[in-house]
Amino acid sequence: MTQSRALAVTSLDLESRASAAFLGLAIGDAFGATVEFMTEREIAAQYGVHWNIVGGGWLRLKAGDITDDTQMSLVLARSLVKRGGFDAQDVADGFANWLKSGPLDVGNTCRRGIRRYMTHGTVEGPYSEGDGGNGAVMRVLPVALASFGRPEIGETWALAQGRITHHQEKSDAACVWFVRLIQQALLTPDKTVLRSLADRWIEEHPYFRYAAYTGPSSAYVVDTIRTVLCGFFETNTFEDCLIRVVNRGGDADTTGAMVGALAGALYGLDAIPKRWVKALQKEVREEIATITPKLLRLGVA
Numbered sequence: 001m002t003q004s005r006a007l008a009v010t011s012l013d014l015e016s017r018a019s020a021a022f023l024g025l026a027i028g029d030a031f032g033a034t035v036e037f038m039t040e041r042e043i044a045a046q047y048g049v050h051w052n053i054v055g056g057g058w059l060r061l062k063a064g065d066i067t068d069d070t071q072m073s074l075v076l077a078r079s080l081v082k083r084g085g086f087d088a089q090d091v092a093d094g095f096a097n098w099l100k101s102g103p104l105d106v107g108n109t110c111r112r113g114i115r116r117y118m119t120h121g122t123v124e125g126p127y128s129e130g131d132g133g134n135g136a137v138m139r140v141l142p143v144a145l146a147s148f149g150r151p152e153i154g155e156t157w158a159l160a161q162g163r164i165t166h167h168q169e170k171s172d173a174a175c176v177w178f179v180r181l182i183q184q185a186l187l188t189p190d191k192t193v194l195r196s197l198a199d200r201w202i203e204e205h206p207y208f209r210y211a212a213y214t215g216p217s218s219a220y221v222v223d224t225i226r227t228v229l230c231g232f233f234e235t236n237t238f239e240d241c242l243i244r245v246v247n248r249g250g251d252a253d254t255t256g257a258m259v260g261a262l263a264g265a266l267y268g269l270d271a272i273p274k275r276w277v278k279a280l281q282k283e284v285r286e287e288i289a290t291i292t293p294k295l296l297r298l299g300v301a
């Protein structure tokens with residue numbers, strides 16, 4: 001990604017796509033949480049097709065409530081804006097305060113990593129094969145926005161934010177690459193370009209192969225990425241993409257959040273169904289609208 005190519009996208013269009021990415025993340029989270037941990041068959045039996053933001057699920061959410069995916073992304077986003085860039089200690093403090101606030105849902109690896117920080121003050125844990133959950137990549141979107149046009153910084157920040165809670169090769173790879181894919185979608189909203197980027201990446205990391213993927217949509221980062229990419233590349237609208245991915249069940253709030261971010265960046269604000277935008281908590285919608293341009297201003301925009 002070069003600066004001159006970045007400038008080919010107007011700043012207004014970029015800001016709108018970036019807002020759609022953040023809004024898409026929150027919508028995917030709120031939409032998917034209803035069917036988290038259900039199987040495809042259970043969802044079909046209960047909903048036919050799950051297509052609206054209705055709350056409920058194992059967390060007994062109100063319609064439009066978000067979960068840890070969006071909450072941790074907002075913590076990271078607030079810190080990036082407040083500190084004018086990535087500050088691991090400030091982000092970790094934000095995560096610690098969030099954990100102390102008693103969130104409805106916290107992933108096990110996230111909880112362990114945040115507790116380690118609270119006890120030892122370290123912003124990175126030791127390498128662990130067991131840290132292969134999707135908790136680091138699910139919250140990485142703000143880094144993609146804040147480092148737009150500065151790919152080398154994006155990579156450093158993506159890894160550092162992830163390692164506060166997850167230190168594992170596949171989680172690292174997913175964080176770095178998801179930032180790159182989101183940035184490419186913002187820069188060239190063209191699925192052919194994104195597909196060739198994805199295919200080059202798969203050559204280096206064949207375990208993320210996604211074509212015709214029908215395996216588990218679990219919280220294991222490899223399953224999550226494969227589910228997200230398969231749904232993203234095999235549909236053609238924001239709505240179809242989210243419905244397809246979330247109706248696979250499993251870790252549906254996180255797969256929904258991640259594919260929502262990607263689809264938002266590609267398809268833009270106008271493609272997001274109004275019923276989903278209206279259903280989302282108003283304060284979340286408003287914070288995303290305010291914070292997104294501030295994140296972009298940290299990059300080239």
Ligand SMILES: [Mg+2]
Binds near residue numbers: 067068254
């Ligand atoms: Mg969640």
